[in-house]
Amino acid sequence: MTTIDAPAPxxxxxxxxxxxxxxxxxxxxxxxxxxxxxxFGEDVGTLGGVFRVTDGLTRDFGxxxxxxxxxxxxxxxxxxxxxCYTGFxxxxxxxxxxxxxxxxxxxxxxxxxxxNRTGGxxxxxxxxxxxxxxxxxxxxxxxxxxxGYYAHTPGLKVYTPATPQDxxxxxxxxxxxxxxxxxxxxxxxxxxxxxxxxxxxxxxxGRAAVRRPGKEVTLISYGPSVPxxxxxxxxxxxxxxxxxxxxxxxxxxxxxxxxxxxVRRTGRCVVVSEAQGFAGVAGELASRISERCFxxxxxxVLRVSGLPTPYPAPMLEHxxxxxxxxxxxxxxxxxxDDQPDTTFSEGARG
Amino acid sequence: MRDTLHETSVExxxxxxxPVQLLDPTGAPVEQSGTRRPxxxxxxxxxxxxxxxxxxxxxxxxxxxxxxKQGRLAVYPSSRGQEACQVGAIRSLTARDWxxxxxxxSMALVTRGIDPAxxxxxxxxxAHCGYDPLAQRTAAQCTPLATQLVHAAGTAYGLxxxxxxxxxxxxxxxxxxxxxxxxxxxxxxxxxDAPAIFFVQxxxxxxxxxxxxxxxxxxxxxxAIGYGVACEQVDGxxxxxxxxxxxxxxxxxxxGRGPFLIEAHTYRLDxxxxxxxxxxxxxGDEVTAWLERDPIARLEAYLRASGLLxxxxxxxxxxxxxxxxxxxxxxxxxxxxxxPMSLFDNVFASPTxxxxxxxxxxxxxxxxxxxxxxxxxx
Ligand SMILES: Cc1ncc(C[n+]2csc(CCOP(=O)(O)OP(=O)(O)O)c2C)c(N)n1
Numbered sequence: 252m253t254t255i256d257a258p259a260p261x262x263x264x265x266x267x268x269x270x271x272x273x274x275x276x277x278x279x280x281x282x283x284x285x286x287x288x289x290x291f292g293e294d295v296g297t298l299g300g301v302f303r304v305t306d307g308l309t310r311d312f313g314x315x316x317x318x319x320x321x322x323x324x325x326x327x328x329x330x331x332x333x334x335c336y337t338g339f340x341x342x343x344x345x346x347x348x349x350x351x352x353x354x355x356x357x358x359x360x361x362x363x364x365x366x367n368r369t370g371g372x373x374x375x376x377x378x379x380x381x382x383x384x385x386x387x388x389x390x391x392x393x394x395x396x397x398x399g400y401y402a403h404t405p406g407l408k409v410y411t412p413a414t415p416q417d418x419x420x421x422x423x424x425x426x427x428x429x430x431x432x433x434x435x436x437x438x439x440x441x442x443x444x445x446x447x448x449x450x451x452x453x454x455x456x457g458r459a460a461v462r463r464p465g466k467e468v469t470l471i472s473y474g475p476s477v478p479x480x481x482x483x484x485x486x487x488x489x490x491x492x493x494x495x496x497x498x499x500x501x502x503x504x505x506x507x508x509x510x511x512x513x514v515r516r517t518g519r520c521v522v523v524s525e526a527q528g529f530a531g532v533a534g535e536l537a538s539r540i541s542e543r544c545f546x547x548x549x550x551x552v553l554r555v556s557g558l559p560t561p562y563p564a565p566m567l568e569h570x571x572x573x574x575x576x577x578x579x580x581x582x583x584x585x586x587x588d589d590q591p592d593t594t595f596s597e598g599a600r601g
Numbered sequence: 602m603r604d605t606l607h608e609t610s611v612e613x614x615x616x617x618x619x620p621v622q623l624l625d626p627t628g629a630p631v632e633q634s635g636t637r638r639p640x641x642x643x644x645x646x647x648x649x650x651x652x653x654x655x656x657x658x659x660x661x662x663x664x665x666x667x668x669x670k671q672g673r674l675a676v677y678p679s680s681r682g683q684e685a686c687q688v689g690a691i692r693s694l695t696a697r698d699w700x701x702x703x704x705x706x707s708m709a710l711v712t713r714g715i716d717p718a719x720x721x722x723x724x725x726x727x728a729h730c731g732y733d734p735l736a737q738r739t740a741a742q743c744t745p746l747a748t749q750l751v752h753a754a755g756t757a758y759g760l761x762x763x764x765x766x767x768x769x770x771x772x773x774x775x776x777x778x779x780x781x782x783x784x785x786x787x788x789x790x791x792x793x794d795a796p797a798i799f800f801v802q803x804x805x806x807x808x809x810x811x812x813x814x815x816x817x818x819x820x821x822x823x824x825a826i827g828y829g830v831a832c833e834q835v836d837g838x839x840x841x842x843x844x845x846x847x848x849x850x851x852x853x854x855x856x857g858r859g860p861f862l863i864e865a866h867t868y869r870l871d872x873x874x875x876x877x878x879x880x881x882x883x884x885g886d887e888v889t890a891w892l893e894r895d896p897i898a899r900l901e902a903y904l905r906a907s908g909l910l911x912x913x914x915x916x917x918x919x920x921x922x923x924x925x926x927x928x929x930x931x932x933x934x935x936x937x938x939x940x941p942m943s944l945f946d947n948v949f950a951s952p953t954x955x956x957x958x959x960x961x962x963x964x965x966x967x968x969x970x971x972x973x974x975x976x977x978x979x
Contacts, residue, residue: 315762321792326751326785333755336699336735337763353781360745361752368729368741371947405948405956429950457953504953 265448271304271441273415274380276449277422278305278342282312285340288426290317292327292344292380301346302382302441324354331377332361341377342426348383349392355400362431363406374429378422383411384475384525386439386572388565394438395562396526398474401433402502402535409502410456411435413477415445417460417500420453428456437475459506461513465495468582469513469520471536473499476523476573483523483578492582502532507539514540518549519585523573528556550585609829616822616834620866623841626894628902637833640845645909651692651840652900652910653918655684658708659897660922661717664929665707665724669875673933675726680708682838682870685896686802687772688712689843690863693851694770699760700739701753701771703746705802709772713739717929727937746777750786750799757795757860768796768854776807778821787828787860796854798847799825799862802837804869809882825862837865838894841903868894941967 268276282288290308292300296319299306308317320327324345331341345351351358358379365375385394402409408430412418418436425432454460462477463484472480477498484494495513499506514520520540524533537552555573563571617636625631633640643651662681668674680687687709691700702709710720715732722731723742730741740756743749753771760767777783778801790797801821805812818824825832831853835846843865850861868891872879879888904910945952945960952960 321785321788323785323788325748325782326754326789329748329751329782329785330755330758330789333752333757333769334759336740336752336756337759337765339759339762356745356782357748357751361748364729365741366950367947369734369947370728370730371950372730372733372735373741374950408949408953503955505955507954 265446267444268415268419268447269442269444270412270415270418270436271302273419273447274304274422274436275306275308276447277419277426278308279311280449281342281423281426282308282316285426286316287338288316288340288342289334290342290344291320291331293320293322293346295319295344300344302438304380304382304436304441305344324351325357328354328357328362328379331379332357332365332375335375335377336373340426342380343377344380344382346382347389347393348381348395348397351379351381351397354379358401358407358433359404363404365406366430367406375431376426376429378425378432378434380434380436382438382441383435384437384439385562385568386475386525388568389438390565391562394568396475396524396557398433398435398502399526399531401435402532406431407503408432408456409435410500411437411474411502412500413437413440413472413474413498415443415447416453417498419447419449421456421500424452424456435474439475440478443478456501457504457506459500459509460498461495461509462498463494463496465493465517467493467517467519467587468495468585469510469517470494470496470523470578471499471510471520472496472523473502473532475525479573479575480523480578483575483582486575486579487582490579492587494582505536505539507543510536510540511543514544514552515547518547519582519587520544520548520552521578521581521585522552522554522556523578524554524556525572526557527559528554529559531556553581553584555581611826614826614829614831616820616832616864620834620836620864621842621846622836622839623845624839624899624903626838626899628899628906630903638849640842640849643841643844643848645907647692647844648841648900648904649909651689651844652897652904653921654688654692654712655840655897655900656918657922657925658684658688658712660926661711661929662708664926665721666871666875668721668930668933674721674724676874676876677707677721677724678705678874679871680705680869682891682895683802683804683867684708685840685843685900686800686837686865686867689840690770690772690800690847693844693847695767697738697765697767699753699756699767699769701749701756701769702739702742703749703772703774703777704742704744705774706742706772710739710742713737715739717925718932721933722937725933725937727939747773747780747782747786749773750797751782751789753797753799754786754790754793754795754860757790757797757854758793761794761796766855768798768851770798770800772800772802774807775801775803775805775812775821776810776815778824779815784824784828787825787830787862790860791828791830794857794859796857797860798850798854799830799860801862801864802867803864804837804867806869806873806879806883808873808877809879811882820864822862822864830860830862831858832862832864834864834866837867838891838896838899840896840900 719731
């Protein structure tokens with residue numbers, strides 16, 4: 252066991268951090284606040300994780316608090332369940348989205364159901380961190396958008412932050428939550444930088460954020476799709492549309508209120524997700540909105556999503572992934588009554 | 602490369618060449634020779650105690666099977682014939698140790714002191730788990746095979762981290778040793794030196810599939826060696842041997858030497874569950890042969906021959922067993938009341954708006970039904 256050095260001092264007040272560093276800081280602060288928080292997984296110790304998210308935790312907190320495990324995902328998650336029985340709060344890392352599947356049995360049959368199976372006697376205050384989604388040119392099985400599997404399983408909370416600020420506070424809240432949380436980290440955003448205030452929480456998890464107010468179209472996004480939706484909204488503005496962008500922040504729980512209020516105001520909605528569209532989270536949103544805002548809708552709710560194919564080899568990922576143009580096309584298909592005679596043309600969208 | 606290997610020699614891990622036996626099927630003591638460790642006969646009062654609990658356990662098991670015929674239990678996987686394993690293992694533990702049972706371990710849980718009606722909640726269909734796992738230090742009975750063993754490994758490690766001198770005992774059947782989680786659990790427990798005991802009840806069948814289609818290993822105990830886990834095989838119909846081997850395993854775990862695996866050779870006398878037809882895959886002769894190795898009769902013969910059990914004592918225990926069965930039958934005779942609204946109670950510790958919404962919908966449905974019923978009676 253390494254000796255426990257004093258943990259790095261908590262960062263006070265706003266500071267600029269990458270998304271990955273914000274998660275690292277959240278882990279540090281949670282570990283400092285509560286000795287029962289344990290971080291483990293594959294390569295999370297000395298190496299600090301393949302994305303360096305757990306960088307320095309073993310050095311600063313010791314091998315008892317942040318440690319490498321055998322290479323076995325089901326084992327990692329099941330072991331975490333066992334540790335919960337003795338009062339620990341495990342935060343485990345699945346190295347990449349598609350490598351969490353060996354643990355799916357433990358996640359779906361036990362993590363999700365333990366509280367229910369035991370009549371509320373056992374809670375599993377664990378967090379399963381899943382670096383997910385694409386856009387990084389990863390080889391096969393490194394780019395899956397697996398949020399739908401988890402969101403479809405009652406008993407799991409599914410968070411997916413899109414900003415360093417959210418990454419920090421949502422992880423702190425996930426660790427404090429008595430319920431198990433699948434914490435989906437968009438890999439493509441790990442290196443994005445922004446100001447993070449670690450001294451005061453953002454809105455509680457469960458509230459969506461309006462990232463850009465607008466009056467004519469609601470663009471719903473989450474995780475890796477938030478920056479894309481914002482880009483598309485800017486482009487649409489050039490073309491004369493006033494687009495509101497919502498970042499769900501968590502899929503479970505889902506903030507129906509913010510979503511429905513927005514669509515009732517705008518009457519038009521596009522849901523953007525990197526996951527393939529069939530039977531997924533975007534479809535769920537489309538049907539919720541149709542069920543509840545039917546009379547406010549000027550057009551059907553549309554989805555712009557990944558394609559119904561396995562995530563492709565890197566050279567094709569830009570065809571696979573939803574892009575600004577597909578979103579603009581969808582906005583076109585919302586059939587505005589007063590279609591302005593705008594300048595946008597096929598060519599302008601490449 | 603040397604530093605990547607551990608000091609333990611393979612010899613120190615190996616099981617005895619033959620299953621450890623202290624009493625032969627007639628109840629005569631067996632001279633110990635050739636076992637990997639010395640195994641001492643448990644004390645007289647422990648043997649009396651385990652015999653009593655086996656009698657109670659079997660009576661409970663028969664009653665549970667009867668309750669399926671009366672439609673009071675949806676399903677019951679019997680463990681008749683496996684008393685030495687389930688009762689012997691549990692009676693070797695302290696109340697502070699943890700237990701990770703499967704659907705088959707109802708008898709073990711009753712032996713643990715959990716109210717039989719609470720144990721049967723799962724199989725009755727009124728709840729997934731009728732008892733409080735934290736209070737009983739007994740995880741919910743687990744149906745997805747082998748998954749509970751990884752939890753046992755994690756809890757064993759947690760107990761060690763907390764400085765508690767306790768073990769986590771995980772039960773598993775022969776078939777489930779083929780599942781990945783069995784292997785992950787052994788490996789995790791070994792790597793973390795976790796005080797976990799993996800107790801394999803090799804009852805020869807996984808539903809209909811015989812052991813020969815499950816493994817080519819010379820014995821299931823051998824599976825431990827590859828993980829650096831010490832192991833033993835034992836006559837699972839010899840309660841004295843099961844307890845002696847449990848004692849060794851507990852001593853191993855409690856002295857910080859990591860996990861231990863026990864393979865108990867036993868037999869499932871009844872079908873997989875009351876819903877299964879065992880005649881489709883095994884012969885009556887086979888069952889008859891195993892009836893002759895009855896663990897209760899075996900220990901009873903020994904106790905009587907040693908002057909540790911007389912007719913009066915035996916009758917008292919059998920009466921106690923009858924009372925247990927009667928009480929259980931009476932308590933199971935009423936329909937359990939399950940509040941439909943409890944569906945929504947424990948999905949999350951802090952519920953989501955979506956669960957709250959579904960709850961409101963069912964509440965409204967029930968309210969409407971009640972009003973309609975009131976109107977009919979008016
Ligand atoms: C993962 C999984 N696969 C299949 C089943 C269905 N199943 C229930 S019991 C059983 C056989 C188990 O045999 P064994 O491990 O030998 O235990 P035994 O029932 O004999 O105690 C099977 C296949 C299950 N419960 N879980």
